[in-house]
Amino acid sequence: MFREIEKRWQRAWEDSKIFQADPSDKPKFFITIPYPYLNGNLHVGHCRTFTIGDAIARFKRMCGYNVLFPMGFHVTGTPIIGLSELISKRDERTIEVYTKYHDVPREILLELTTPEKVVEYFSKEAEKALRNIGYSIDWRRKFTTTDLPYQRFIEWQFYKLKEKGLIAKGSHPVRFCPNCNNPVEDHDLLMGEEATIVDFTIVKLYTFDDRYGKIVLPCATLRPETVFGVTNVWIKPTKYVLARVDGEVWLLSFEGVEKLRYQERDVEVVGEVDAREFFGKFAVNPMLADMLIEEILEEIERYEDMVEKTETFRWIREGNFVQIILKLAERTNKFRRVAVPILPAEFVDTDSATGVVMSVPAHAPYDYVALEDLKRDEGKLNMYGISRDLVEVEPIVLIRVEGYNIPAVDVVRELGIESQNDRELLDKATRIVYKREFHKGILLENTGKYAGMKVSEIKDVLQRDLIEFGVGDIFYEFSEKPVVCRCGTKCVVKVVKDQWFIVYSNDDWKGDVLDWIGEMRIIPDYYREEFRNKVLWLKDKACARRRGLGTRIPWDRDWLIESLSDSTIYMAYYILAKFINEGKVKSENLTRELLDFVLLGVGDVEEVSISSGLDVETIEEIRRDFEYWYPVDMRSSGKDLVANHLLFFLFHHIAIFPREYWPRAIAVNGYVRLEGEKMSKSKGPLLTMKRAVEENGADVTRLYILYSAEYESDADWRRKEVEAMKRHLERFYELVRENYGEVKEIDHLDRWLVSRFQRAVRETRDAMENLQTRRAVNSAFFEVMNDVRWYLKRGGDNLAVILDDWIRLLAPFIPHICEELWHIKHESFVSLESYPEFDESKVDEKAEAIENYLMRLIEDVKEVMKFFKGDVVYFAFAEDWKFEALRVALECESMKSAMSRLMKDGRFKGIAKDVSTFLKRVFKDRETFREILKIDERSVVEENREFIERELGVRVVLDDSAVPFERRRSAMPGKPAIYIH
RNA sequence: GCGGGGGUUGCCGAGCCAGGAAAAGGCGCGGGGCUUAAGACCCCGUCCCGAAGGGGUCCGCGGGUUCAAAUCCCGCCCCCCGCACCA
Numbered sequence A: 001m002f003r004e005i006e007k008r009w010q011r012a013w014e015d016s017k018i019f020q021a022d023p024s025d026k027p028k029f030f031i032t033i034p035y036p037y038l039n040g041n042l043h044v045g046h047c048r049t050f051t052i053g054d055a056i057a058r059f060k061r062m063c064g065y066n067v068l069f070p071m072g073f074h075v076t077g078t079p080i081i082g083l084s085e086l087i088s089k090r091d092e093r094t095i096e097v098y099t100k101y102h103d104v105p106r107e108i109l110l111e112l113t114t115p116e117k118v119v120e121y122f123s124k125e126a127e128k129a130l131r132n133i134g135y136s137i138d139w140r141r142k143f144t145t146t147d148l149p150y151q152r153f154i155e156w157q158f159y160k161l162k163e164k165g166l167i168a169k170g171s172h173p174v175r176f177c178p179n180c181n182n183p184v185e186d187h188d189l190l191m192g193e194e195a196t197i198v199d200f201t202i203v204k205l206y207t208f209d210d211r212y213g214k215i216v217l218p219c220a221t222l223r224p225e226t227v228f229g230v231t232n233v234w235i236k237p238t239k240y241v242l243a244r245v246d247g248e249v250w251l252l253s254f255e256g257v258e259k260l261r262y263q264e265r266d267v268e269v270v271g272e273v274d275a276r277e278f279f280g281k282f283a284v285n286p287m288l289a290d291m292l293i294e295e296i297l298e299e300i301e302r303y304e305d306m307v308e309k310t311e312t313f314r315w316i317r318e319g320n321f322v323q324i325i326l327k328l329a330e331r332t333n334k335f336r337r338v339a340v341p342i343l344p345a346e347f348v349d350t351d352s353a354t355g356v357v358m359s360v361p362a363h364a365p366y367d368y369v370a371l372e373d374l375k376r377d378e379g380k381l382n383m384y385g386i387s388r389d390l391v392e393v394e395p396i397v398l399i400r401v402e403g404y405n406i407p408a409v410d411v412v413r414e415l416g417i418e419s420q421n422d423r424e425l426l427d428k429a430t431r432i433v434y435k436r437e438f439h440k441g442i443l444l445e446n447t448g449k450y451a452g453m454k455v456s457e458i459k460d461v462l463q464r465d466l467i468e469f470g471v472g473d474i475f476y477e478f479s480e481k482p483v484v485c486r487c488g489t490k491c492v493v494k495v496v497k498d499q500w501f502i503v504y505s506n507d508d509w510k511g512d513v514l515d516w517i518g519e520m521r522i523i524p525d526y527y528r529e530e531f532r533n534k535v536l537w538l539k540d541k542a543c544a545r546r547r548g549l550g551t552r553i554p555w556d557r558d559w560l561i562e563s564l565s566d567s568t569i570y571m572a573y574y575i576l577a578k579f580i581n582e583g584k585v586k587s588e589n590l591t592r593e594l595l596d597f598v599l600l601g602v603g604d605v606e607e608v609s610i611s612s613g614l615d616v617e618t619i620e621e622i623r624r625d626f627e628y629w630y631p632v633d634m635r636s637s638g639k640d641l642v643a644n645h646l647l648f649f650l651f652h653h654i655a656i657f658p659r660e661y662w663p664r665a666i667a668v669n670g671y672v673r674l675e676g677e678k679m680s681k682s683k684g685p686l687l688t689m690k691r692a693v694e695e696n697g698a699d700v701t702r703l704y705i706l707y708s709a710e711y712e713s714d715a716d717w718r719r720k721e722v723e724a725m726k727r728h729l730e731r732f733y734e735l736v737r738e739n740y741g742e743v744k745e746i747d748h749l750d751r752w753l754v755s756r757f758q759r760a761v762r763e764t765r766d767a768m769e770n771l772q773t774r775r776a777v778n779s780a781f782f783e784v785m786n787d788v789r790w791y792l793k794r795g796g797d798n799l800a801v802i803l804d805d806w807i808r809l810l811a812p813f814i815p816h817i818c819e820e821l822w823h824i825k826h827e828s829f830v831s832l833e834s835y836p837e838f839d840e841s842k843v844d845e846k847a848e849a850i851e852n853y854l855m856r857l858i859e860d861v862k863e864v865m866k867f868f869k870g871d872v873v874y875f876a877f878a879e880d881w882k883f884e885a886l887r888v889a890l891e892c893e894s895m896k897s898a899m900s901r902l903m904k905d906g907r908f909k910g911i912a913k914d915v916s917t918f919l920k921r922v923f924k925d926r927e928t929f930r931e932i933l934k935i936d937e938r939s940v941v942e943e944n945r946e947f948i949e950r951e952l953g954v955r956v957v958l959d960d961s962a963v964p965f966e967r968r969r970s971a972m973p974g975k976p977a978i979y980i981h
Numbered sequence B: 001g002c003g004g005g006g007g008u009u010g011c012c013g014a015g016c017c018a019g020g021a022a023a024a025g026g027c028g029c030g031g032g033g034c035u036u037a038a039g040a041c042c043c044c045g046u047c048c049c050g051a052a053g054g055g056g057u058c059c060g061c062g063g064g065u066u067c068a069a070a071u072c073c074c075g076c077c078c079c080c081c082g083c084a085c086c087a
Helices: A003-017 A044-062 A079-088 A090-102 A115-132 A147-165 A225-230 A255-261 A285-292 A292-301 A301-305 A308-318 A322-329 A365-376 A379-382 A407-415 A425-439 A445-450 A455-468 A508-517 A527-537 A570-581 A594-599 A607-612 A616-630 A641-654 A689-696 A696-707 A721-738 A746-768 A774-795 A800-810 A815-825 A845-865 A880-891 A893-902 A913-924 A926-932 A937-943 A947-953 A965-969
Strands: A028-032 A066-068 A165-179 A189-190 A197-209 A215-221 A232-235 A239-245 A248-252 A266-272 A282-284 A339-344 A356-359 A474-478 A492-502 A521-523 A558-563 A634-638 A665-669 A672-674 A714-719 A872-876 A954-955 A977-980
Touching: A003 A815, A028 A044, A028 A570, A028 A616, A044 A066, A044 A474, A044 A634, A044 A641, A044 A665, A044 A672, A044 A689, A044 A746, A044 A774, A079 A115, A079 A774, A115 A689, A115 A774, A115 A872, A147 A570, A147 A594, A147 A641, A147 A872, A165 A197, A165 A954, A189 A301, A197 A225, A215 A225, A215 A232, A215 A308, A215 A356, A225 A282, A225 A285, A225 A455, A232 A365, A232 A689, A239 A255, A248 A255, A255 A266, A255 A474, A285 A292, A285 A308, A292 A322, A292 A521, A292 A746, A308 A322, A308 A425, A322 A339, A339 A365, A339 A965, A356 A365, A365 A407, A407 A425, A425 A455, A445 A455, A445 A965, A455 A474, A474 A492, A508 A641, A508 A977, A521 A527, A527 A641, A570 A616, A594 A607, A594 A616, A607 A616, A634 A641, A641 A665, A665 A965, A672 A872, A689 A721, A696 A714, A696 A721, A696 A774, A696 A815, A721 A774, A721 A800, A721 A815, A746 A774, A746 A800, A746 A845, A774 A800, A800 A815, A815 A947, A845 A937, A845 A947, A845 A977, A880 A893, A893 A913, A937 A947, A947 A954, A965 A977
Parallel strands: A028 A066, A028 A634, A215 A248, A232 A339, A521 A665, A634 A665, A672 A714, A872 A954
Antiparallel strands: A165 A492, A197 A215, A197 A282, A197 A474, A232 A356, A239 A248, A239 A266, A282 A339, A872 A977
């Protein structure tokens, strides 16, 4: 029934162009919603964000603002290409999801084999869906992010950032599929979505070999500080490779060497070796060598030949020194900390980083347990020819943590771990030790110049130092494994070279953003803190891609601009889009000079006119439009965009525009679930907006989604509740139609309704100002409905007194139905009417007091009637002294002062006990009692005797004497004694 | 781990920032009315006890402050979201 009404008004709005906004004398309100990404149909999740935006747009419009609510489409990036490829390949899963959940007819879907066709199809569908739900969008400003003029605009933006020094070159690690030869995104993963890229520190230990000379043992660790507690090196008893890595020979696992190839290294395998060749040999720990350099040099006879001692690291890198120390180590135990043995351990995972591990038994439970295992395993020692004394090493403690002596050893004993095969317990132990040490640990004296530092602060420092000394490196690895691409191949971490970055780490820039976050409005307010934290956390962002739809970096056309970076200040483009769509401006007109002028007010019109090929008037008109509409007054968005788009939106506005054009407010809302389940574009379940509207109607969908949740909490789309909402709306519609006649003369009950309605108006307006749509719908629809119900029950027959206002109050939420109803009596569009205002003078406290009294009275009698049946109810009102005492009591702060005041009055002296009981009850709920003094109970009951009788189904008699004395005494003002007979 | 949010009566959710309601509203459930009947609609009820409008117990758990706490303070437990280069 509603669909027909809805279509009618959508057509009428379209025909009369009422939502096309151009500058005027009115104050403006520019509200935007993130444009949707078109790799599928719009769903009820989009619907939430958009409907909130539309409700606010409509509300503001009715509050007297000239509202601009535009919409465009985002198609930049790879997913659309990915989709068209999957469709071309006739990927079964994709076809199923898109026919079943996105409601794309199979034969049409199969045609969408190029990105262009995908964009073409879904943009049409999206526009249809957005029109069908009746959003008040100015469609003249529609665009798609691959439009040529948009690309010019993005180029301009990037030149601006570059001019300001906010773009730089660098390299960075990405998740990469060797088979697809491409970076892999989350939704392209079969496994390992949770995995993040971790940078292991490589601590190089050195050994020596006759064939290869100096050999690097690249020990991968997340705790570089433990380099000071190394007792030995672990490798797994299996095959390894020797590879020349950037000129040095490294010992690596097979997996490790493959991974390293992707990490911007010059890698060449030079040989295959069995780990056992290394067991029992020594490796030099360069950090310790440096720390103990004096003693080492003393020990070496030739020391006077050596150059300055500060050169330790260089000597080590050059190799000869390594050889010397190794020889020393063979001769004496004195340097067992500097040169440590290489030993076998089964727990070493060759698929984790380099496959070479340094052993720190004092702080790593695995290391300690493996060492103990080895000490006990005579057979193994013999097998590998390792002499006993090599394994007799003691843990070296380098971190002080309260409560522990030797942390790893203590925890291993605590948990009763027996061998290195107790993986589960060992993992637990590792977590415990790591956690305690990370948060509470302090580095000890034996860490040299790092002594006294907190463990939580050491990692970056030490990683940097090791690299600087030439004895460290970084190895990227996934935090979890395996990570598998959709094609079935194991992913690797690839370091991309010569990448363009947006330098979000720039402190001045961050500072400006942080300051502005303090100034602007953020809804809900507690997200301000969230935004601040995210700004601090934000690092440089790679903004160039090899693949995808979008705009090329204008000064380096091999690269495409990444898709989150091209959608940061596009709200300004809506202003250009109108002129572009009208044909007044073409992409070739959009020179940098023109954009400088219209967006920044920089340059000379005449010159810009010549360079851009546009006439001066047009240029000035665009500039005026921009000056009128900018800044964005409200950006309303889903919470998923907080840590990315919304942040970039702020950063870029602040970098490019002057302060007066910085965004004024950001609002954040939650997701929509489907019968409690998460929706997924690529996997389902999913409910399209189109289907929701077709099945339930636009207004039902809107009202449901606005009412179902608020702020960042998630809404849940439940079919049964949607249907209940539909019935509510139908009832409302019929109710208004039946009662929307002439307004009759106003009586008490009407005044009550109008008074109550004022409160709803105030509540609704306040809620909408704070984007609390749930609260707004609750008060504007449900609470008013409840009052109306009481009103009708009470015999009200003049409902029309509030209907003009009620319809207007609801118009932002259910515009079609309101438009239809409004036209019963009016010619104008309710969408353009003014929003009801709270009118203090219409609040009638007496009328409200009377109705409250009646509600309470009926409730009380019903309570009594649960236990006493009868035909007649007798009321006896409270004695006069109680009213007098009540007046005094209400003037007093406390019961005590009320009592003492009353006792000064002779009349109360004799009944002190009664007065005290009375006061106790009064002070329990003073507000209700205060209200009672506004009315005359007896006449209220007399005047409404018929109503009370009808409600209770008994006769009402006002005869005090019929009520037993004891009952009569218990009467309170507002609570007459009740006697049922 | 870090950061943000949260645990309220069968469910969803107000309220808690500004302490004084067995705690709005919706859904569900039960009863009644209407109806040939079902649905829809309207009314009533929906923590426990109660032959008088009352009493008792409640807001993750445990303490504390207060005449008074879901609301303030302290400790603990649990849950959700983000941690990126992806739209």
